[in-house]
Amino acid sequence: MAKKFSAASAAVSGWALIGRRPLSVVVWSAVILLGLFLPALLLFLPVIDPFVEMVRALPQAPEAQDPELTARIMAMQGQISLMNIGMMAVQVVAPTIVTAAAFRVVLRPEEQRGFFLRVGATEGWMMLVTLVLTFGGNIAIFAAMVPGALLGLIGFVVMAIGGDTEGGAVVGVVVGVIGVIVGELALLWAFLRLSMALPMTFAERRFMLFESWALTKGQSLRLLGMLLLIGLTLLVVQIVVGVVVIVAAALVAPGLTKTLPAARSVAEVLRLIWPVLAVALPLVAILQAVVQVVCVTPLASVYRSLKPADEAQAAD
Secondary structure, eight states, X not given: OOOOOOHHHHHTHHHXXXXXXXXXXXXXXXXXXXXXIHHHHHHHHHHHHHHHHHHHHXXXXXSSOOHHHHHHHHHHHHHXXXXXXXXXXXXXXXXXXXXXXXXXXXXXXXXXXXXXXXXXXXXXXXXXXXXXXXXXXXXXXXXXHHHHHHHHHHHHHHHHHTTOHHXXXXXXHHHHHHHHHHHHHHHHHHHHHTTTHHHHHHHHTSOOXXXXXHHTTTOHHHHHHHHHHHHHHHHHHHHHHHHXXXXXXXXXXXXXXXXXXXXOSHHHHHHHHHHHHHHHHHHHHHHHHHHHHHHHHHHHHHHHHHSOHHHHHHHO
């Protein structure tokens, strides 16, 4: 008999973890701050001034190609490429370490030393799975749209050959939209079936991806229900945070609008806004950690419910 899990219980498991381990979540937010936000800021800052100067020079360039401006554009593209590579790394490393810590609370609660944080082979395998899912997902999103778009084009061509161009356009759009929606729904189903890849990789301490397919057989609707419930809870958080941000902006913006226009460099801007950053970045890091815990903890909870008996005994 196939194992089952409660979508509602799994959906709120992240909030339950935050309630049980609030100090750990605060420490994880420090990992997000130091391992994601600050590196991203350091990668981004060196590019801002040259980019602004290049944009200011564009209207002054003559119609003929300016070799100096072209060289600056090429150099800027090189800098942006390096920045993107660096951003790719920081967007994977720190969040994966936090994800593994949340999984550890659920699947290996005895490993609570160091607020459940580790950096080892397990985290490395999880980073690899994350990269595969990210790149594969981006390709799949595009690929899922292609069949619908082709069907729409075929519908238009068939109708146009019959002499009804306007009707063909309508048919093409309708068929294309329906095809794209069906393709994206199929992709969502596939991602649900692969959703156990990360917790399985964590539990087995090795790369696991398609093994999730067998484990999630017959669980797609429950996984979708869990996903929707998580989204509803985060929607409430988003509304509350949005109200707080609007109020904070109303208090801070008047002063900044008077001083920021006079700034001529990134250094001057930072000098003016550093008090805001000093308060905002840690708070945003805490919010990021909370959202991440709410999103990933249910995966570990579901895996704990679905994993085979022999794996459960091995974990114990």
